[in-house]
Amino acid sequence: MTQAMQSQDPLKPGYPFNAHLVAGITPIVKGGELDFWIDRPNGLKGYIINMTVSGAGLVFPGTDQERTVAKGDMMILPASAVHDYGRHPDYHNWYHRWIYFRPRATWHDWLDWTDKHMNVGFLSLSKQPSDVEANVIDGLFQNVEQNSKRQSILSEELSLNLLEQILIRCRELDHSKPMEPIDARILRACQFIHDNIASELTIDELAQVACMSQSRFSHLFKQQKNVSVRQWIEDQRIALARQLLITTDLAINQVAQYLGYQDALYFSRVFKKNLGESPREFRQSQR
Template sequence: MTQAMPNTDPLKPGYPFNAHLVAGITPIVKDGELDFWIDRPSGLKGYIINITVSGGGLVFPNTENERTVTKGDMMIIPTGAVHDYGRHPDYHNWYHRWVFFRPRATWYEWLDWTDKCSNVGFLSPRKQKSEGLISTIDELFQSIDNTCHQNSMLSEELSLNLLEQILIRCRVLDNSKPMSPIDPRILRACQFIHENIARELSIDELAQVACMSQSRFSHLFKKQKDVSVRQWIEDQRIALARQLLITTDLAINQVAQYLGYQDALYFSRVFKKNLGESPREFRQSQR
């Protein structure tokens, strides 16, 4: 019995979305090859952000959360959120640019948009008469699409940098959401973590760096970063591991030791849990 080949086209059903960042444009035309409904009741293991460039789409049809998106409208779908959208029947087409990504730990505040339905965020720059900003954001989407398809060791890092610019601009547009400055004590602890990423860091030690009690530090850190201290440290280690695997020829066990993992097998399990592939598979896919 012939085994079916895995789908490598992100525009077709069954694509696994196990990369760290994938980008493209979906050109849906009525009765065309891509004119089907996207229905993922369990969502994906990452985020998707998109912007409509022409036509219109329909999200959560026949429900109280039904939304129409047209040119300039943006949508962000978090990890695990239901996907239920397609071309709006009143429009002949729906072209939308999109980026699938695993967020950096420092991005989480920018991913929580004020206008949400079923955990999916919506943003309409055109309603704020921000045509210039729409154009800038659209160009950034195009740059990500072009950059992530280049055979460069740093193409993914450049793509993530461009995506960060999009998220910051969206945060500026989402002006109904008050800015919450990061407490300098938490910033001090984060800097300490970066400077000692290979060490085993205890909550007690980090709380002392922040001049706070352990319980107060843990609570405030989670409130300001949207993740626990332990998860944030793990996210930073995985982010650095990705850079080392892409930009150096260090062996897997050397990368693990550099990041403070004494057991290379345990490091591989943590890496795969976060990115969906082992460090070796990740390095091979990037090269």
């Protein structure tokens, strides 16, 4: 198989992982074609969430952070985290489901698992009282993979929705991490942003909606959402832009105006900064 062909297969070396979401299962068998070590010292641009369904893998071998992942064990590898894993030498196989994705800003808290080693999060579903959660999450992984391969303008959105369910369930099962409810004032401001997404929103205006001082509002917003107010507004606009580019025939400048960007070139620069491609390139890739 040539390198060019290999680069089209996410299970083989050389795959660029430049999509927003890719999913699959890696069936590693001792001595088989896929029985090689994953060594990415600089990680990837996006995240990978991984669930072992058979056999076992070994992570960070030969270090004080070495971990074995067996059936029901999960990993989440953030962007740029070191990838150093493969089939455990004491096991004949390692089958693991995985999803590569670019996270939404609202997911930040769900991506930060308590049990971390070298910035990689670990969660064991086998320690739960029953197999129900493991079976549900396994089914969601399969649904993400199936939907990510469909030729539909909304297949990626549906896949992201299913992935969100996986992340929320994992967050619920991470019992060592306390749940922090979102302050009602921040929720009110977020709803105001959604209702006025095309407006020139200011911190002062949002602070008034939340009945707080500007400094207190900005601090509490970042504390609860893990991103600044400005970044959160931008993330919401880009998320809506993606939907409009996929589901409508609006021109790029019309999409920009709909979202409150008076300068279409500036909108294109912001879009490319967030997603790595221009609005036009993104639209073409979805057809």
